[in-house]
Amino acid sequence: xxxxxxxxxxxxxxxxxxxxxxxxxxxxxxxxxxxxxxxxxxxxxxxxxxxxxxxxxxxxxxxxxxxxxxxxxxxxxxxxxxxxxxxxxxxxxxxxxxxxxxxxxxxxxxxxxxxxxxxxxxxxxxxxxxxxxxxxxxxxxxxxxxxxxxxxxxxxxxxxxxxxxxxxxxxxxxxxxxxxxxxxxxxxxxxxxxxxxxxxxxxxxxxxxxxxxxxxxxxxxxxxxxxxxxxxxxxxxxxxxxxxxxxxxxxxxxxxxxxxxxxxxxxxxxxxxxxxxxxxxxxxxxxxxxxxxxxxxxxxxxxxxxxxxxxxxxxxxxxxxxxxxxxxxxxxxxxxxxxxxxxxxxxxxxxxxxxxxxxxxxxxxxxxxxxxxxxxxxxxxxxxxxxxxxxxxxxxxxxxxxxxxxxxxxxxxxxxxxxxxxxxxxxxxxxxxxxxxxxxxxxxxxxxxxxxxxxxxxxxxxxxxxxxxxxxxxxxxxxxxxxxxxxxxxxxxxxxxxxxxxxxxxxxxxxxxxxxxxxxxxxxxxxxxxxxxxxxxxxxxxxxxxxxxxxxxxxxxxxxxxxxxxxxx
RNA sequence: CGGAGCGUAGCUCAGCCUGGUAGAGCACUUGCUUUGGGAGCAAGACGUCGCAGGUUCAAUUCCUGUCGCUCCGACCA
Numbered sequence: 001x002x003x004x005x006x007x008x009x010x011x012x013x014x015x016x017x018x019x020x021x022x023x024x025x026x027x028x029x030x031x032x033x034x035x036x037x038x039x040x041x042x043x044x045x046x047x048x049x050x051x052x053x054x055x056x057x058x059x060x061x062x063x064x065x066x067x068x069x070x071x072x073x074x075x076x077x078x079x080x081x082x083x084x085x086x087x088x089x090x091x092x093x094x095x096x097x098x099x100x101x102x103x104x105x106x107x108x109x110x111x112x113x114x115x116x117x118x119x120x121x122x123x124x125x126x127x128x129x130x131x132x133x134x135x136x137x138x139x140x141x142x143x144x145x146x147x148x149x150x151x152x153x154x155x156x157x158x159x160x161x162x163x164x165x166x167x168x169x170x171x172x173x174x175x176x177x178x179x180x181x182x183x184x185x186x187x188x189x190x191x192x193x194x195x196x197x198x199x200x201x202x203x204x205x206x207x208x209x210x211x212x213x214x215x216x217x218x219x220x221x222x223x224x225x226x227x228x229x230x231x232x233x234x235x236x237x238x239x240x241x242x243x244x245x246x247x248x249x250x251x252x253x254x255x256x257x258x259x260x261x262x263x264x265x266x267x268x269x270x271x272x273x274x275x276x277x278x279x280x281x282x283x284x285x286x287x288x289x290x291x292x293x294x295x296x297x298x299x300x301x302x303x304x305x306x307x308x309x310x311x312x313x314x315x316x317x318x319x320x321x322x323x324x325x326x327x328x329x330x331x332x333x334x335x336x337x338x339x340x341x342x343x344x345x346x347x348x349x350x351x352x353x354x355x356x357x358x359x360x361x362x363x364x365x366x367x368x369x370x371x372x373x374x375x376x377x378x379x380x381x382x383x384x385x386x387x388x389x390x391x392x393x394x395x396x397x398x399x400x401x402x403x404x405x406x407x408x409x410x411x412x413x414x415x416x417x418x419x420x421x422x423x424x425x426x427x428x429x430x431x432x433x434x435x436x437x438x439x440x441x442x443x444x445x446x447x448x449x450x451x452x453x454x455x456x457x458x459x460x461x462x463x464x465x466x467x468x469x470x471x472x473x474x475x476x477x478x479x480x481x482x483x484x485x486x487x488x489x490x491x492x493x494x495x496x497x498x499x500x501x502x503x504x505x506x507x508x509x510x511x512x513x514x515x516x517x518x519x520x521x522x523x524x525x526x527x528x529x530x531x532x533x534x535x536x537x538x539x540x541x542x543x544x545x546x547x548x549x550x551x552x553x554x555x556x557x558x559x560x561x562x563x564x565x566x567x568x569x
Numbered sequence: 570c571g572g573a574g575c576g577u578a579g580c581u582c583a584g585c586c587u588g589g590u591a592g593a594g595c596a597c598u599u600g601c602u603u604u605g606g607g608a609g610c611a612a613g614a615c616g617u618c619g620c621a622g623g624u625u626c627a628a629u630u631c632c633u634g635u636c637g638c639u640c641c642g643a644c645c646a
Binding site for chain 1: 570575579580581582595596603604605606607608637638639640641642643644645646
């Protein structure tokens with residue numbers, strides 16, 4: 001490609017609506033342009049990089065034995081009603097109506113479609129296992145699209161769905177995808193780490209997310225350097241050894257006045273001096289229209305993902321002030337679970353057997369000390385409910401846990417039979433018995449992966465593309481483009497030789513000053529730059545430079561061979 | 570949806586408080602000079618000041634509404 005024939009609108013300044021470095025660079029390097037919030041056009045250079053990521057994904061999926069298909073983006077709502085997700089997933093739907101006012105859904109994901117297809121086409125255990133995938137645009141009415149391609153209303157996803165005869169077989173399919181994902185991200189030049197994950201609205205029981213560490217990521221990953229434990233904070237656990245540390249306190253309950261004290265923090269101060277980890281925090285939630293109490297240690301936070309798992313429903317919300325008063329006859333800040341009747345109490349594991357705690361008295365302006373939870377509070381269910389905090393002990397090896405932010409680029413799930421049962425994806429086993437297929441589903445955010453690569457690989461001058469996904473691998477920079485000049489003659493000759501040999505090369509034939517060309521090449525981040533200028537050419541040499549690396553000089557006649565060698569690596 | 574901020578030239582922004590002539594830099598066009606890390610000079614072109622209503626002799630500026638965008642929270646590849 002000749003630069004003058006391409007469209008590469010680089011920007012010197014960052015557009016005002018880009019916040020994070022990868023978004024700024026996508027715009028500045030002329031890879032994408034915004035149409036509207038969460039909707040982007042891929043310009044020629046951005047589209048080339050995207051296609052390269054897609055190609056890697058496709059090659060690895062094929063290699064793992066998955067079969068590529070293409071499903072409709074437009075879906076009938078009936079299959080969502082059948083799977084039971086029409087209500088639970090409706091917040092993310094973009095809905096459209098046809099001329100007869102019938103409603104359709106722009107697909108946010110395709111479990112329902114693929115399972116419907118499989119229900120019709122796969123009948124025997126002899127046909128399993130099967131894994132189908134597609135690379136396609138998904139539509140999600142995100143609450144808040146942001147950071148360019150990171151969270152968009154419309155994005156390209158690779159989604160795959162496996163069908164197996166048994167849990168054991170499904171586990172093998174899962175492992176294949178897990179391994180394929182590891183290779184995909186490696187080939188994209190990404191450091192992506194698999195972490196244990198919550199299954200969320202997708203349903204299912206077992207899952208890993210592939211996370212790219214980045215301060216701008218929207219997820220938090222809890223990890224242990226010593227034993228390699230890593231999990232999404234929503235899923236993560238830590239050791240809970242509270243009661244053993246504290247000794248026993250059998251003293252009788254004692255109510256005391258705490259006028260104006262409505263926060264954990266205020267109670268830690270004089271004259272009360274109750275450490276946060278000796279307080280019991282009482283939260284009131286409305287779960288399926290009924291109040292529920294949740295008890296946590298004072299210095300802990302509720303992990304709502306775990307709450308959903310414990311309650312077995314996602315229909316919950318924090319209670320309003322009036323609802324709290326109606327239930328407990330006190331306001332937030334003075335709440336407690338002692339003697340509470342008729343309201344189920346869920347308590348965090350950390351509080352098991354604790355004594356000598358302080359909690360609200362359900363009377364504004366009063367707290368109660370010497371609380372022994374086993375003696376004084378009727379707990380309906382103990383569960384791991386708290387958000388893991390950095391420094392807590394790893395539940396596997398006991399070493400301190402760390403937390404860091406990350407971008408989720410892939411997610412693999414074991415789904416079980418939820419969808420196959422609901423949508424009739426059954427097969428006959430050897431005994432001619434009808435069985436639901438055991439499913440797995442596997443997603444990669446292709447457009448997000450592209451941006452994650454940039455987020456992870458850049459410097460002050462711009463993007464640093466890995467060779468595998470760069471829009472062009474080689475950028476030729478002749479410093480004088482006069483047609484009859486020695487520089488351009490050589491450039492044309494090398495360019496045509498490289499092109500003939502299939503090298504992915506762009507020739508910067510613009511009549512610009514060298515500084516402009518170098519700045520643009522660095523900004524876009526072509527991995528290899530071949531500069532041809534009179535200075536070096538006087539010594540019969542051209543210049544090869546890796547993005548971010550050292551300048552090296554090569555004899556002009558060896559340039560093609562050298563580039564071919566570098567590109568092959 | 571709750572909270573915060575911003576809409577003026579293709580881009581980055583000033584002007585608005587204190588109403589009266591639409592501005593800078595970059596980009597663009599032409600010419601000359603320059604030519605190894607975002608050149609200089611000169612000339613030029615480019616605006617429904619987001620939209621609607623109100624106040625006023627007069628609104629980019631004040632008021633109301635509305636739409637859009639960005640950030641923080643819930644959602645997720």
